[in-house]
Amino acid sequence: MADLLAPALRKLCVIAAFACALPMLFQVSVLLVACFIAIAIAGFISNRPLPALLRLLLTLLVGGLVMVQYDFDIGRDTASAVLVAMLLLKTLETHSRRDARSLIGFSLFAPFATFLQDQGPLMLTLSIPAVAMILAAANALTGQGNNALVNLPQRLRSVAAMLALALPLALAGFWLFPRLGTPLWGLPGKSQQGNGLGDRMNPNDWIDILVDDRTVFRVRFIGREPAREQMYWRGPVLWDFDGEIWSRNELDQYSSAPDVSAQGATFRYQLMLEPTERQYLPTLDLPLGAPAGSRLSAEMTAYRREPVQNLVSYEAVAAPLMKFNSALPATQRQRALRLPPNRNPRSLALAREWRAESANDSAYVERVLDWVRADFKYSISAPPLGRDSVDDFLFNTREGFCQHFSSSFVVMMRAAGVPARVVTGYAGGYKNLYGGYWSLYVRDGHAWAEIWLEGRGWVRVDPTAAVAPENILDTLTSVQGQEGLFVEGGGLSTLFDFNDSLKRGWNEFVLGFDALRQQSLLKPVGIDSAERWQLLLALGIGAGIALAITLATLLRQQMTTRDPVERAWHRFVTRMARAGHGKRVDEPAQTYGERLALSLPEQTEQLLSLSRRYVQWRYGANQTGAETLGRLASDLEQFRPVRPRRHQEKK
């Protein structure tokens, strides 16, 4: 076989590779888009291999450019951009059939990388033609492909048929192939730690948390569900503030739980926690007892002995209203009032002034929250703060997210002599309607405050939730510049309110499908939580059915002749066969016509003429005019066998 590809075939392969790279172009900077398009054009027109040295130089240059664009930050985005760059560079050195095949194979990585970044409708739409082009190119590569580009529409039609035919099998695999409950490895380029909240809270870390869309846990309520605004999932409690960073003491988790009693409603739930690499277990505020295998600390956070490195599942009960039966221990009170020295003088002065003007602690808290409601704005792209971070936030920027609000609020409380602490955790969640469970993502990470009110104990106050809806400047979604999935979370429910049921359907059925959903897939047949072998059995059965459908279609698949006369003849024969006059496989058309004429004496003339004309057209040397052909086709189409008269008489 020829070593060099036909130019048209080469161009088709380059187009296919570019179609795969196209979705990725929406995710890189303008400079890189220009660069990538330039490479693709060069790949499209280059006819002979470039010198190896030049190729190496070009590769280094483009690789370097990508790295510079991403500030040498090795991560998922960078890796994807490098991949696309290398894919497009490969088009420059695609000249043999073998090169073309490896180009096509590697092209499949491009849509994959795109989906890692973005599973939005645009990317999905763009990846369909990409796959079709890949298949068309692979198909063209089985031939010489001298007119691969001219044949392209025809080829794409047959590829579309192939894709349609592949759907039953693909869907069976998609829904029934056993999913991993726990990832084998973490997302590339994300922080080395697990997806849990840390022991510290500083603004820079938290920005990362707010854009991380990994799942932290899924939770299913047994019986009643609390309102979503009330869903605060408790994590580590931070006591200590040095002016910049909030932190906790490692030893806190070994303290013993306070004496509490539940008041009012309780909620029971089952929670499945992804590996967080942390010891704490998120529990619904406030936990009534520690989940199995853990213990509650003095600050009511559940801790395990070992970090969570595998999927863990636990059941727990929460009581939003709790009575603290003992007084605040002196050491805790001391810690809950401590402030960093020589910082935030204006805030401290204001706090003391307002407390003095208020009748009691509750009134003071209300006054502070009113201020937040009136003058503060929520923005995740908050400006940086100076040394007196709380002063800066309260009097200058007045713009921030949960970290700023909770930090400043607690400082205001402590300055006024109200014991207060920062609680980190997750807020809200995404209700998975089909699975009937809630999903919480890293970006649902939240920080709020707890204050000690005499007679009531620790009381949760969320200053972030006090921000007036019209003061919400930008959210996670607008910062990312794209529509995130599942963004319907939490205490900030008004922020992410999507009513797009279509998209949710897609999310529910396809994007949101996972191991947990898969286990409940067999519910209709009475299996609530499928075991692996049951799933494998279901996969076997499902794939078997899909295979049967596919094979039946393939075996029936008739070559669709484009020629109208041929098609009309074929239909004519089928019709006659249905009337009991089938054509034998080896029977020539002329003989068949004569036999038909004998068995249908009413239509002898017509049948003889039809078969003669068909034979003339099919095997005759002289070209029949288009008009005559049209008449032949329509005559064949219109012919209907008439029953011989004696049959009618018998009736």
Next chain:
Amino acid sequence: MAATRDAVERFGDRMAALALVRPKKPEALPVRITRHRVYILPTGFGLFLSAILAVLLLGALNYNNNPALLLVFLVAAVAHNSLVQAHLLLSGIQLKSVQADPVHAGQTINLRLLFDAQGQRLRDGLEILHDDQQHDFDLAVAGEYEASLPLTSTRRGWQEVGRLRLSTLRTLGLARAWCWLRPDTQLLVYPAPESEHVPFPEASSGDDVQRTRQHGEQPHHLRDYRTGDSPRQIAWKTSARADRLLVREYEASAAHEIEFDWYQLAGVDYEARIRRLTRWVLDAECAGARYALKIPGEQLGPDRGPEHRHACLRALALMPSSSTEPLPHG
């Protein structure tokens, strides 16, 4: 076209040597390819793509990335279906006949294979392979195709067609589906003629031929072209007028009969004798002389014409080889 074969194909070739592979022995034509005898193995590209799909599957499962999983399963399902399609492409094809005109040993046999197809299916991208000779073709719906393959003839006598491979890479080049064809057709290979022209055995006969040629400027008789006639005998101008190929037949008198006698060539090596007789038969036919051939156990002619020539050459071709059956020298 010469074909190169990759590792997977070579594996298939080795497999063909196994007793289990169909057809187990040469078979009579026509042969319809049934599903039992279609084999399929992935190509290098197929293995490469499977590896890529495996990597993507693992990645997609790990991140529970559903669009990526859908992509993987879709491509995998298309790949799977392409294997079935390749299988269906081959089954139902029929090898109707294998034909070849006899050639002299050492010349290239032009093997003509007539295929037709059953069912309403377009069968494109077919490759027929014999040794390292390949021919690509398509079979239209209910169509016929005559593929021709050059085949080297090695020695006189019957030559087996051997094993032919009908294969396809369609629809995606991920796998090669093939079946072996072993027609029992025997191809006749004439002996190679001696390269030098050697005078006919009787000195006078050479003159006779000479005279015949002079006399034979005007042919006595024209007849239709028959396979095996020498192009030199064709009356081109007359053929053009008659719109069919006509061949001159020269009148030669009984006096010009030549006898080629095996036993008169005593002293010449066994195979060399066959070559010389072959040369003489060709020359005599070319000259339009009547000739007879006498070989052990057989006497042909005197006669002339393509049939006679063929009978003579065939007799010479089928002479037992010297080693197996020593002949008495006369």
